[in-house]
Amino acid sequence: MIRIAVVGYGNIGKYAVQAVEAAPDLELAGVVRRQVKEDELPPELQNVKVVEDITKLGQVDAALLCVPTRSVPAKAQEIVELGINTVDSFDLHGESLVQYRREIGAKAKERGAVSVISAGWDPGTDSVVRALVEVMAPRGITFTNFGPGMSMGHSVAAKAVPGVKDALSMTIPAGSGRHRRQVYVELEQGAEFEQIREQIMLDPYFNKDETFVYQVNSIKDLQDVGHGVLLERVGTSGKTGNQQFKWEMRINNPALTAQVMTAAARASTKQEPGAYTLLEIPLLDYFSGDPEELIKRLV
Amino acid sequence: MIRIAVVGYGNIGKYAVQAVEAAPDLELAGVVRRQVKEDELPPELQNVKVVEDITKLGQVDAALLCVPTRSVPAKAQEIVELGINTVDSFDLHGESLVQYRREIGAKAKERGAVSVISAGWDPGTDSVVRALVEVMAPRGITFTNFGPGMSMGHSVAAKAVPGVKDALSMTIPAGSGRHRRQVYVELEQGAEFEQIREQIMLDPYFNKDETFVYQVNSIKDLQDVGHGVLLERVGTSGKTGNQQFKWEMRINNPALTAQVMTAAARASTKQEPGAYTLLEIPLLDYFSGDPEELIKRLV
Numbered sequence: 250m251i252r253i254a255v256v257g258y259g260n261i262g263k264y265a266v267q268a269v270e271a272a273p274d275l276e277l278a279g280v281v282r283r284q285v286k287e288d289e290l291p292p293e294l295q296n297v298k299v300v301e302d303i304t305k306l307g308q309v310d311a312a313l314l315c316v317p318t319r320s321v322p323a324k325a326q327e328i329v330e331l332g333i334n335t336v337d338s339f340d341l342h343g344e345s346l347v348q349y350r351r352e353i354g355a356k357a358k359e360r361g362a363v364s365v366i367s368a369g370w371d372p373g374t375d376s377v378v379r380a381l382v383e384v385m386a387p388r389g390i391t392f393t394n395f396g397p398g399m400s401m402g403h404s405v406a407a408k409a410v411p412g413v414k415d416a417l418s419m420t421i422p423a424g425s426g427r428h429r430r431q432v433y434v435e436l437e438q439g440a441e442f443e444q445i446r447e448q449i450m451l452d453p454y455f456n457k458d459e460t461f462v463y464q465v466n467s468i469k470d471l472q473d474v475g476h477g478v479l480l481e482r483v484g485t486s487g488k489t490g491n492q493q494f495k496w497e498m499r500i501n502n503p504a505l506t507a508q509v510m511t512a513a514a515r516a517s518t519k520q521e522p523g524a525y526t527l528l529e530i531p532l533l534d535y536f537s538g539d540p541e542e543l544i545k546r547l548v
Numbered sequence: 549m550i551r552i553a554v555v556g557y558g559n560i561g562k563y564a565v566q567a568v569e570a571a572p573d574l575e576l577a578g579v580v581r582r583q584v585k586e587d588e589l590p591p592e593l594q595n596v597k598v599v600e601d602i603t604k605l606g607q608v609d610a611a612l613l614c615v616p617t618r619s620v621p622a623k624a625q626e627i628v629e630l631g632i633n634t635v636d637s638f639d640l641h642g643e644s645l646v647q648y649r650r651e652i653g654a655k656a657k658e659r660g661a662v663s664v665i666s667a668g669w670d671p672g673t674d675s676v677v678r679a680l681v682e683v684m685a686p687r688g689i690t691f692t693n694f695g696p697g698m699s700m701g702h703s704v705a706a707k708a709v710p711g712v713k714d715a716l717s718m719t720i721p722a723g724s725g726r727h728r729r730q731v732y733v734e735l736e737q738g739a740e741f742e743q744i745r746e747q748i749m750l751d752p753y754f755n756k757d758e759t760f761v762y763q764v765n766s767i768k769d770l771q772d773v774g775h776g777v778l779l780e781r782v783g784t785s786g787k788t789g790n791q792q793f794k795w796e797m798r799i800n801n802p803a804l805t806a807q808v809m810t811a812a813a814r815a816s817t818k819q820e821p822g823a824y825t826l827l828e829i830p831l832l833d834y835f836s837g838d839p840e841e842l843i844k845r846l847v
Binding site: 264265267268270271272342343344346347350351367370372374376377378379380381383384385386387388485486487488489491492493494495496497498499500501504505507508509511512526527528529530531532533535536540541543544545547548 | 563564566567569570571641642643645646649650666669671673675676677678679680682683684685686687784785786787788790791792793794795796797798799800803804806807808810811825826827828829830831832834835839840842843844846847
């Protein structure tokens with residue numbers, strides 16, 4: 250059995266515990282979180298070891314870092330330092346991701362550990378599809394259309410505007426990789442909607458997209474974990490154009506993220522020390538069981 | 549530059565030459581085929597080295613085996629024996645594939661070569677998607693719906709019926725992984741359509757699917773290289789159901805197959821000796837260029 254620690258117990262952490270429990274070859278070593286008073290634990294953690302420090306969980310093969318993206322690099326360094334593999338869903342693309350990979354990769358090699366980074370769905374499994382369609386048609390344009398679904402980053406940005414009590418920003422696909430933002434705000438007593446609307450529209454998170462702001466009485470009543478993507482490419486294979494590819498999903502967002510991270514934890518135990526994105530790991534490594542049986546069933 | 553030989557010059561071989569020519573990091577060492585009289589060469593091969601024996605092409609890093617599936621295992625053994633990597637689109641699934649992988653894997657390890665097998669689209673890139681959706685939702689059912697498009701195997705089976713001059717079998721998706729066969733036949737002088745229809749319906753290639761047989765004057769007028777797939781899965785991530793995934797493509801069939809094989813040839817140069825399906829190779833290995841730049845762009 251591969252022993253897994255879940256670090257952080259927010260939205261993704263909860264689903265990560267479920268994904269580990271559902272996997273026949275994984276064992277939940279425990280949950281690492283700040284608040285550990287037994288009478289304050291949610292019912293589903295009653296039979297789970299909950300600690301403040303991962304070293305109190307005994308042998309841990311891989312830690313799922315279910316903490317906010319901005320905390321991931323430091324937390325990964327700390328755990329890889331102990332020689333424990335880490336998996337995260339670090340969700341910044343581009344230079345930030347490459348820099349994080351370089352830093353945690355150096356530490357992982359030094360400590361003989363493996364760090365699988367950005368193992369969610371975008372970056373993550375969508376990245377696998379983006380690479381696959383380029384293998385199939387090296388020239389062309391890929392459009393990634395997100396949603397409809399809640400954007401955590403945009404919701405936080407809207408919530409930070411003074412006078413906003415709670416906010417929810419929906420990402421609405423507008424086609425060809427463009428998106429519309431629909432921002433729902435619940436106001437503090439006495440706050441002026443028109444002013445808040447203007448401030449949100451000017452925010453760098455929103456001012457590049459078509460944005461609509463709506464006042465509502467209760468954000469809680471609007472919340473849902475559903476999300477999705479439509480990834481499209483028309484491209485050229487060799488010298489033949491009009492090759493058409495489409496990847497679409499409608500999913501519970503934290504449940505999918507947690508599941509991908511859990512499979513990546515299994516894969517981490519099969520890699521040489523270092524840092525890996527999902528593009529750098531053979532797909533078969535995410536599975537347990539006899540390779541020939543898997544090939545017979547999947548290939 | 550990676551030097552590539554194209555072995556066989558049928559439908560896929562033609563597109564393979566184009567895919568190699570279109571790749572900036574690959575060089576066409578030449579084409580291996582039986583008929584090499586210079587005045588009988590098609591115009592596009594005028595400036596290509598065409599030989600009967602691969603050893604006459606000088607240094608070859610990888611050979612694309614563009615020969616019928618039943619000839620692939622023997623041809624692969626012959627070329628791997630020379631220490632040259634091979635790539636094929638061997639298209640039998642299940643036990644035949646696993647057995648071929650085992651045999652060519654042993655030879656490849658012995659000769660220090662790499663053999664990438666079943667590197668088309670199904671088996672091939674569809675297999676990558678089938679594995680990916682299982683990583684994302686380990687419990688559930690995946691349906692692979694093919695077509696509409698011509699099935700080579702079924703066309704050959706219909707053509708083998710006495711009295712059939714030429715035949716074309718279309719695979720029509722009937723949903724949930726079931727397919728309908730529409731078989732078009734051009735008859736020999738004096739052949740009886742009703743008898744031929746019955747014989748086709750009883751053939752093991754056709755008797756498990758809903759099959760319709762039509763008599764036509766000219767098969768040539770119906771031929772097209774278009775094909776497609778719709779792969780669907782609804783499954784459970786952790787303990788959360790109703791996770792929905794869909795992969796769809798509409799493509800020129802031999803052009804896509806040749807492109808995937810060409811990318812696999814590049815990847816073959818980065819693997820340890822042995823045999824690999826696409827599930828056993830990290831996606832990044834199919835690309836040329838700086839890994840960090842690729843990760844920045846694709847992840």
